[in-house]
Every structure is written in C-alpha cells, then in structure tokens.
Amino acid sequence: MTRISREFSNTMQKEAVSAVSADVIFASSRFPNYKIGANNQIVDAKEDSKVLTMKEVVARETALLLEQQKRLSVRDLASKFEKGLAAAAKFSEEARLREAATLEKHVLLKKLRDALESLKGRVAGRNKDDVEEAIVMVEALAVQLTQRDGELLQEKTEVKKLANFLKQASEDAKKLVDEERAQARAEIESARAAVQRVEEALQEQEQMSRASGKQDLEELMKEVQEARRIKMLHQPSKVMDMEHELRALRIQLAEKSKHSLLLQKELARSKRVEENLSHVYELDGAETLGSYLRIQPCSDIAPEISQCSIQWYRISSEGGKKELILGASKSVYAPEPFDVGRILQVEITYDGHLIVLTTTGPIDPAAGLGNYVEALVRKHDVEFKVVVTQMNGADHPSESIHVLHVGKMRMKLCKGKMTIAKEYYSSSMQLCGVRGGGNAAAQALFWQAKKGFSVVLAFESERDRNAAIMLARRFAFDCNIMLAGPDGGSCIGTK
Numbered sequence: 001m002t003r004i005s006r007e008f009s010n011t012m013q014k015e016a017v018s019a020v021s022a023d024v025i026f027a028s029s030r031f032p033n034y035k036i037g038a039n040n041q042i043v044d045a046k047e048d049s050k051v052l053t054m055k056e057v058v059a060r061e062t063a064l065l066l067e068q069q070k071r072l073s074v075r076d077l078a079s080k081f082e083k084g085l086a087a088a089a090k091f092s093e094e095a096r097l098r099e100a101a102t103l104e105k106h107v108l109l110k111k112l113r114d115a116l117e118s119l120k121g122r123v124a125g126r127n128k129d130d131v132e133e134a135i136v137m138v139e140a141l142a143v144q145l146t147q148r149d150g151e152l153l154q155e156k157t158e159v160k161k162l163a164n165f166l167k168q169a170s171e172d173a174k175k176l177v178d179e180e181r182a183q184a185r186a187e188i189e190s191a192r193a194a195v196q197r198v199e200e201a202l203q204e205q206e207q208m209s210r211a212s213g214k215q216d217l218e219e220l221m222k223e224v225q226e227a228r229r230i231k232m233l234h235q236p237s238k239v240m241d242m243e244h245e246l247r248a249l250r251i252q253l254a255e256k257s258k259h260s261l262l263l264q265k266e267l268a269r270s271k272r273v274e275e276n277l278s279h280v281y282e283l284d285g286a287e288t289l290g291s292y293l294r295i296q297p298c299s300d301i302a303p304e305i306s307q308c309s310i311q312w313y314r315i316s317s318e319g320g321k322k323e324l325i326l327g328a329s330k331s332v333y334a335p336e337p338f339d340v341g342r343i344l345q346v347e348i349t350y351d352g353h354l355i356v357l358t359t360t361g362p363i364d365p366a367a368g369l370g371n372y373v374e375a376l377v378r379k380h381d382v383e384f385k386v387v388v389t390q391m392n393g394a395d396h397p398s399e400s401i402h403v404l405h406v407g408k409m410r411m412k413l414c415k416g417k418m419t420i421a422k423e424y425y426s427s428s429m430q431l432c433g434v435r436g437g438g439n440a441a442a443q444a445l446f447w448q449a450k451k452g453f454s455v456v457l458a459f460e461s462e463r464d465r466n467a468a469i470m471l472a473r474r475f476a477f478d479c480n481i482m483l484a485g486p487d488g489g490s491c492i493g494t495k
Helices: 008-014 054-069 074-120 127-233 234-276 369-377 440-442 463-476
Strands: 035-036 040-045 281-284 293-297 309-316 322-324 341-350 354-359 381-390 402-406 410-415 418-424 430-433 444-450 454-460
Touching: 035 440, 054 127, 127 234, 127 418, 281 354, 293 341, 369 463, 381 463, 410 444, 418 444, 430 463, 440 444, 440 454, 440 463, 444 463
Parallel strands: none
Antiparallel strands: 035 040, 281 293, 309 322, 309 341, 341 354, 381 402, 381 454, 402 410, 410 418, 430 444, 444 454
C-alpha cells in the first residue's frame, strides 16, 4: 500500500514517491568475455565500475519499496475522519433528545403554573402566600429553562458545524484515498513491469551463460577425448588391456543374464505351482472335433470324480452366452459339430465347493471334414455302417451290423432287409452326439426317430459319426427343421 508522511498537506507535493526505474541498464548484453593470462590461466576482463550491476539495481528498487511501506497509510487517516464523523453524529442525536426533553419540561411548567393560578383564587391567607411563592418559583424555573434552551441551541449549532466540517473532511479524505490508491496501483504495475523485465533479462543472461558453458564443455570434452585417443595410439598395450577387460565384462554380463533368466523361469514355475494348488482337476484331451475331453485329477487331495456332481456347458466366443448341454453330466464329453467355434466349460461340485474348468480356446473343426460332407451332400441317400448299443435306454446285447440311411427327406435304420425305424424329418426328431460314455463317445450318436423310440449308434470312425450328424442337420434344415439334441430331459449315453 502506498504511504504518505504525517504532514501530508505539505509533503505530498514536495516529495512524490519515486517510481521504479523502467530503464534498467545491464552491465553487458552478452556472455562475459575472458582473457588468457599468464600460464594459460583464464582471467575475467575488467568492467566499468560506474555501471550498476543487476543485483545492485534490484537491491535499490527493493529499498525504495520498503521505504514506501514505512510511511503513514492514507487509509488510516480516512478511518480517523470517519470515526470523528460518527462521534459528531452521536453528539447531534444527543442534542436532539435534549431538545425534546426541554420541550416537555416547558409544557409541564406551563401546566403547573396554570394549576397554581387556578388554586390561587380558591385559597386565602397563608395558603395563598404559599401558592404565590410557588408561582414565583415556577416562573424563575421557566426563565432558567429558557436560558438553558438558548445554550443548547448554540451547542447544537456548533455540533452541526462540526459535523459538516467532519463530513467534508471525510469526503476529502476519501477522494484523497482514491487518488492515492490509483497512484499506488500505477506505481505497483510499473514496479511489477520493471521487476519482470529484470527477471527476463536475468533469465536470458542465465540461458546464454548455460548455452555458452555447455558449448565450451562439449568442446573441452571433444579435445580431451581426442587427446586420449592420440595418447592410446602411442600406448597399444593399454588398449589391449582395455579390450581384455571389456571382453571379461561381456562374459560376466552374459553369465549374469543366464542366471537372471534361470531365476525368472524358477519364479514362473513356482507361481504355476501355487496356482495349480488351487485346482485339483484339469481337462485332458485334444480340443478338436473327433476327440473327447476327460476330467483328470491333478492332485493327491482331489476327491473321487464319481462322488462329484458334473455339468458341461458351451459358451459362445463372441457374446459369452452360457448354454447348458442337457445330459452332459459325465466325466467324459465328446464335442459334436454344434460345439465347433465355441468354448466348453465344466462345473464340478463337491461338498458345497465349486470347481470350474474351461478349454483354452474354442473347439477346432476336424481336418478335411467339411470337404467330405460337401461331397456327400451331392448324393440322394448316404449309408453308414453302425452298431446299436442302446435302444430306448436299455443296453442292446446284439453287436450285429446295421445300416443308417441319411436321406434328403428322411432317415432310416435297417438290419439286412428288415427296416427297424424310418421317419421323415420333423420337430419331434432329435439327433446329437452321445453326451457321456467312455473312449467310444467320440464315435457314437443319439437318435430319437420319434417319441417312444430312441437308439444309440456306434460308427466305424469319428469322421463318419460327425459327417452323419452334419449331413442330417443339413438335410433337415432344407426341410425347415432344426435338428438338435433334446430340449428337455437328458440324452441317454453309453455306460
């Protein structure tokens, strides 16, 4: 805040606050020059002592600002004027109250005198003298009160004059405060601009000094390196020693790298062991169509698989939709063509604990199966040699060869010239891979020709089984029939 001296009426005009100098003179506009003295020593060049340095300019400006802060604040002076104005207003209010009280006293005295006058005509003798004496005293009191009113009126006039003077002084002080404030702001802005210019100049000088010093250092390093190179050329033995040291360091680094790699492998192995401790089962088998997956225990603490509840699911690789595979509740599951491109998941429940196993990726199609099916589609009727292992849920003891006909309109199962089943594609027909069983599950399928008749057929190879399923579903789709597994209940599997 800008300060003024206590005798502001005389000193404000005589000594105005000196503004911060905007014309700063630097000692030099470039990096200092050096001279080479005796014995190749660097000597600073002598500068003109009359020119002020940066630090001296900043110190001078700081001293001027501190001197301004030591002066009396105009705001303090305005505060004193405001306090005087408030006191004058208070005195005026007290004078008004006194005037009102005096008026009330005059009214009371007049009423008292009228009462005494009326009482004077009613009494006689000594009482009348007392009344007259009282009237004289009341008149004397009225005269004193009138004199007091005159004094109060004069005092009120003086108080009004004082209040007007203080009000005018307060307004003048406020104007002075506004003027000084504007002047102080201008001086502060000027000081800030000067300080900013000084800082920018200092930063520029520092940057120039760093750039020049860095350049000199780089040149010096180049000269040192060149000198070392020349010196080493004349001392080949040291160069050979350094090469041997470098070779030894490279060998040590390679050994350390191998040791680090071994430690990383050991750490990864220990992590895998810790993770495997939390899993007591794993899926065994190729994740391709034509193979089968089996749940295998991988820990000595794994409970018997026959004591666990098992359920298989298929999960879409795109949307992640989980679909229940009805009847797939055995420890072995053979993927069917409908599982290709999907992830298989099995949930094992034992004593309230749930263990979830999942294939590493979607089920892959069998090699060459697509081309084989496309070749069979061109035929009107395709025959497959099969063996009936179950019929209507019961084991079939005969192991005679049967023939499964897959046609464009219907499917037929024959034994020699005898037809066992023959049905057109319909919504009641079901066809899927056997959901359970042992190693032969990948070669067997479940076929429900109609309600009340179902068989489990074993094929000669996995390719024939999958081709029969794909071919039948292809022909059924051409007849607007979606041929799939059971939509309720469980598929019957081999034991």
